[in-house]
Amino acid sequence: MERSKNRILTTHTGSLPRPPALTKLYAMRSRGESVDASEIEQAGHASMLEIVSRQIDTGVDIGNNGEQQREGFFLHVRHRMTGFGGSWKRWPRADVEGYPVFKRSLEQQNSAKEMVSNFAPPKVIGEINYVGATEAVRECTDFREALEARKRDGKSGFVEAFLTAPSPGIVVAAIKNEHYDTDDAYLAAVGRALQVEYEAIANQGFLLQLDCPDLALEHHISFQDRPLGDFLGFVERVVAAINDGLRNIPRERVRMHVCWGNYEGPHDRDVALETILPLIVRMNVGALVLPFANPRHAHEVRCLQGKAIADDQVVVAGVIDSTTNFVEHPEVIAERIERVARVLGDPARVMAGTDCGFDTSAGAGRVAEDVVWAKLAALREGARLASDRLF
Template identity: 85%
Template structure:
């Protein structure tokens, strides 16, 4: 894993806007409508070829495939694992439920969009087994081919590349269990299955980013009416499951993203970072990707003080909001990065990132595509400014 030895490196959290035609295909398939799989493959591959140069042009040092060949950050598992079927409606978000006028506004906005919903996932109705190894490998090789093509043409590319995979915790909380006797048995089965995907990414030489919103978000969804200790127990079990699934992958080849949900909302029922950070820092990863542009959590940079995280763990600081169309001023970005560097007392352990992905499931993003690229350009310029002051 690269470090910011001479300047603050830039990255993002994974998902980037998909072309409207590709989004429509994913949305149709998620609704059970007949869709030509070869057309999805073709459109996804074309989108991949476009998304890499856009990131490079925006100044991203450590980029990915934008998750163009997936319908969402975790819902793709239903196409790569056995045991899923039917659907159910996810538990609501506690903060949104407290504000009925806002809730109605959010529902109206989503109703007008062609999108894949994270809140209407399948259920688990049989044994979980990973059968999508070929598809996982193909996603890696497609990405590698695009990168190699740029290299052969003498074009600029990434300093390093990453691919994402979901936490087993988001799968077991979002996909309702109607098969396993216990949650622990379900969690263990998903962990074993996702190990295949984790190792496929690492074997191809990419950084593995684990997307773990469950380690914060589920406090105000699945655990919204339960004591904090129950949620923290869940976090501990998920971290242990992930560590087991990572046993064949070097720590420095993995980074982990956690957040409170990629939506514009009150967020006044969020669990505090200080409650979960000591637990998630036990994950055997080389970097933590944390949201600090979020106005509900920006102050929690101070949680990084002391020895809460290991000395060898990098912090990818979210300094760009992924839920609004404000384009952050580069000076604001620089100030945020400088604060993280001062807190850690080591700018080499800081990277500039986004709070979350911009299109975590196809069509769900709130930020217009052209604004996304302006935000990433501001991220890069802010990192440049901070670098002149820190190095």
């Protein structure tokens, strides 16, 4: 894994806006409407090619395929695993439920969108097996070919490239179990299946980013009416399942993203980072991708003081808010980067990133596409300013 040796490197959390036509295809398929599989494949591939070049041209140092060939950061597993069927409505978010006026406004906003909802997932009704190895490898191959094509054309590329895969915890939390005798058996089955995807990414030479919102978000969703200890037990089991799935991948080739949900909302029921950090640092990863731009968690940078994380771990600090159309001033971004560097005591262990993805489920993003790219350009400039002062 690269480090910010002479300057602060920039990256993001994975998902980038999909074109409206591609979003519509994904939304239609998620509703059970007839969609030509080859049409989705071609549209996703074309969008991936464009998004790779745009990231590089905008100044993203460590980028990916924008998740263009998936309808969401975890919902794509239903096309790569057996055992899923039907649908159900997930538990509501506790913070949103506490504000009825806001809830109605949010529902009205979402009803007007063409989107794939993370809150209407399938259920597990049979045995989980990973049967999408070919698709996983093809996604990697397509991404590699896009990077190689730029190189042949004499154009610049990424400093390093990554691809994302979901935590087994978000799958078992969002996809209701109607098959396995115990939740532990369900988690184990999903963990074994996802190991195939993890290793496909790593074996192609890409960094693996694990998307683990479940390790924070599920406290105010699945566990909102249960004791904190129950939630922390869930976090421990998920971390253990992930470590098992990573056993063939070097620690320094993996980074892990945790957040409290990529939505604008009160977030006043969020579990504190200091509560979960001692558990999530047990994960065998080389970098933590944490949100420090949003107003609910920006102060939690201080949780990284001392020996809170291992000396060899990097922090990808979220210094761009992925839920607002404000374009952060480069000086604000630089100040946020410098604060993390001061806490860690070593700017080489800091990268600049986004709090979360900009389109974690197709069409669900709140930030307009043109604003997304303005934010990423500001990220590049803020990192430059911070680099001038830190190195």
